Amino acid sequence: MAANNRRLSFIDPYHLLMKKDYEGGQCDICLLELAGFDGYGCDSCNIHIHRTCADCFGETTSFSANQSSLTFKLSRSPPHVGRISCSICGGCCPPGTFVYHCTRYGYNMHPLCSKLPERARSPSPFYQGHDLFLVYSPGYSCSACRYPLPMWHYSCCGCCSLKLHISCASFGPPTATGVVGQRYNPRPPLLPPSLEAVTQWGYGPPPIQVNYDGSGQSIVIATAKLLFHIMFGDLASPLGELLSAVLNRRNE
Known part of the structure; x- marks a missing residue:
């Protein structure tokens, strides 16, 4: 096998991926930009991944x-x-x-x-002093953006009732544009739409x-x-x- 080629078990142990220097596109593992990074890919299968992601994520x-x-x-x-x-x-x-x-x-x-760690300290200056735990519990709204939380979310392990989306724990409380392009809703919606x-x-x-x-x-x-x-x-x-x-x- 040539030094520039690689086989990955989670794709196909017999499928050969070619080493590439990318100028654009998106990694199929981390979903982040490929431009300026080296990686592995197969044009016919439309598979393109960072070299780092090939090493860091197991089967x-x-x-x-x-x-x-x-x-x-x-x-x-x-x-x-x-x-x-x-x-x-x-x-x-x-x-x-x-x-x-x-x-x-x-x-x-x-x-x-x-x-994502089970226990984390939010990098947001708005939540300093809060130790957050990743918990699995239904039926809550985010303390920051007020939209419904997924089953997994971060919750403060202290006496407060802080519960946050992963995105809200990263970005801080909502402003006029919200955390992911949605407008901030000051109160939880009564009937949130289901995907x-x-x-x-x-x-x-x-x-x-x-x-x-x-x-x-x-x-x-x-x-x-x-x-x-x-x-x-x-x-x-x-x-x-x-x-x-x-x-x-x-x-x-």
Whole structure:
């Protein structure tokens, strides 16, 4: 096998991906920009991923919440399936991209969301002093944007009742434009709209999550920011370096 080629078990152990220097596009694993980074790809299969993502995300992973450990397997979502939502952040998992899936419970998870810590200190100056725990509980509205929370969300472990979307924990309280392009709603909506049920893939309906844009990019960027500040702010890992480079370019 040539030095520039690579095989990845979660794609196909016999499928050869070519090393590339990308000038555009989006990584099919982390959903962030490819431009200016090296990676691996197959034009005929329309698979393109960062080299760092190929190294940092394994074929299987476990995710803990509320003292339960779930096993997820990384696979490519069917390119023609209906909309699929991440069970952790509520954002879109675009068709044809790689998603961690829990067969036992039918959950889906962005690869970036699989790196979210169970316990975190929000980087937002608005929530200083709050230790946040990732919890699984239904029926709440976000303390910041007032929109419904997905089943998984961050909750303060102290005596306050602070409960936040992943994106709100990263960006801080809403302003005139909200955290992901939605206008701030001063009170929880009485009848939040449900996203369409995903039945073709056998995963059941996605969690209710109104903080959603069509591309899912806003939530992806929020997750990247939260991960960078909480987990990789010291650039101690290749994934931290990748997140730093992507976020710095967006700020230029």
